[in-house]
Amino acid sequence: MDKLRDFLKSKMGQLLMALCLIPMAFLGFSGSFGGASSDPNTVATIGKRSITTNELQNAITNYRQALIAQDANASQINESVLKDQALQDLINSDLLVQQANKLGMGLSDKTISMILQKQRVFQDENGEFSNALFANFLKTRGITKDQLFDEQRSQYALNQLNRSIVSSSIYPISAINSFINLQLQTRNVWLHRFNWQDFANQVTVSDNEINDYYHQHQNDLQSIAMVDLSYITLTPEEINVEAVTDEEMNQQYEAYKQELNIDDMREISQILLTGEDAGSKSQEVIQKLADGAKFAALAKAYSDDPSAENGGDIGRFNAAVFGNEANKVKKALNGLKVGDVSKPVTTSYGIQIFTVTSNNNDKIPSIDDVRPELEDRAIRYKREQAFSDKVTQINELAVNGYSIQDIADQEKVTFKTIKDFQEEDNQTELGQPIIIEKAFDDNIIQEQAVTANINVNSKTYWIQPVNYRPIKSLSAEEATPVIKALLTKQKASKLALQEAQTTAKAIISKEDMTQQKVKFSALGSINRQSQKLLEAEKAVAFSQKAPDSGVISISALTDLGASVLVVDKVNEVEQSQLSDIDQRQTALIVRQNLGQSDLQDYLEYLRITHGVKINEEAIHSGTL
Incomplete structure (x- = not known):
């Protein structure tokens, strides 16, 4: 239902989501840390594994970028809090990964391959797995295939263990429906605020009042450092x-081609052979090619790669796909023209045979073009x-x-x-x-x-x-202007409240608002999370019932002075208006929220059993 989605996007809804998801933020930071070390760049050790200053800095950067992406003001981000949160999340992540691996939660390379091949991001316009898209993804991330597989394995184990803890809490669906209905209640509100400053000239603060306040709150009256x-x-x-030199232009040109992966525009196809008989099969394929067999037909018949259905076509050669073995493959492709076939190349995939199907190197932009x-x-x-x-x-x-x-x-x-x-x-x-x-x-x-x-x-x-x-206790003389300003606001706010109460008593119908000396603003239909209201106003906005065809008026003391709220009847949301999907989704959120305490208890247990040690000196060094 749209109203439920609106609620979940509201401040209260986002708070509920945050309560559920903040403790799980470390799921995005999973990965493998190095071994334990006395290196001063090690900020924490978890058993025999360690977290380095570089990993912590990367986590801090990820957090900061995520906050900025959510429209947070970068200048207002508390770096100290950010650092502490990032470190705790890295530690929590590694604790759970270690425990998940210990419990045997993981994925094989074959399963990860199947999962990745089904990911839409790696599929071409025909819905087929694209080696080129996969290679570009690895290059953008700056990682190899093996690193991605390790990351996927750890992430799966981490999520599986986390779900087994967090999703186990029980919360009655009737209570969930009641909670949702309260958040979806709406009513029309008319508002006027009495600002305390408008009453300040009507109050006086005596020396005795200042002295009494000072003696009662002396320990709390301090200067600002x-x-x-x-x-x-x-x-x-x-x-x-200085101006750019020709040498610098050439360096930029080479970097430009590498970034866009256009230093080699040849299209290639492959035949991948795996298993114990891969060697003999490769010789058989080479012989058939020599006898005039078509490469695409042999790929369909022999290749163990998903590209076999497309005749072995894997697009343009991309070194990122082959990781540390890229030079070996590149060497096999050197000098090949369209239609030429490489010698068999042994890689971690198996034995691979390549052919060049097209050559578009003449389409690479020249240095003058760019x-x-x-x-x-x-x-x-x-x-x-x-x-x-x-x-x-x-x-x-x-x-x-x-x-x-x-x-x-x-x-x-x-x-x-x-x-x-x-x-x-x-x-x-x-x-x-x-x-x-x-x-x-x-x-x-x-x-x-x-x-x-x-x-x-x-x-x-x-x-x-x-x-x-430094901060110090204020003397009576130093505290006098501070106390006077505070007492003036308190007294003026009381006068504002009295005026608000008088105004509220005079309003029985909507028409009565027009007869008052003050002007009311029509806020329209609002809910309990409306940003149009101050916190004190929210607290009373739904506190009283109104007749079906009338209004009631409510006064409240606020930080700004006092307010009068005129409200009509509360519009209720019936339980039947909520779809089963909406109920289940919200129930899951609430249950996960309750499950966080279980997760935190489990993490505390893991901290004790794994022996977490934090290097405070490294954390507070100038490198972070």
């Missing part, structure tokens, strides 16, 4: 580079290299104890300062969590050091905090 922050910033666009694009690529590459060198140089100066002003003078970059840079409620240009974390790092503050480069969105920063003012 501050530093004076000096910084420089740099972007690749600021770097000037010169504008190559020039842009070359300039971008040179600028990125120069930018990287600049970053390294500045980092070296920082390590050698140069002040940020000295660095700015030497490297000819702009030097800026922010006075009273706050640790909390920071609204400055540099108010991003990762910069705040570095600015108030104990070691950096103590040494008054310049940090290594900090990347935020498209900019790179270096900062130097000085004149640190």
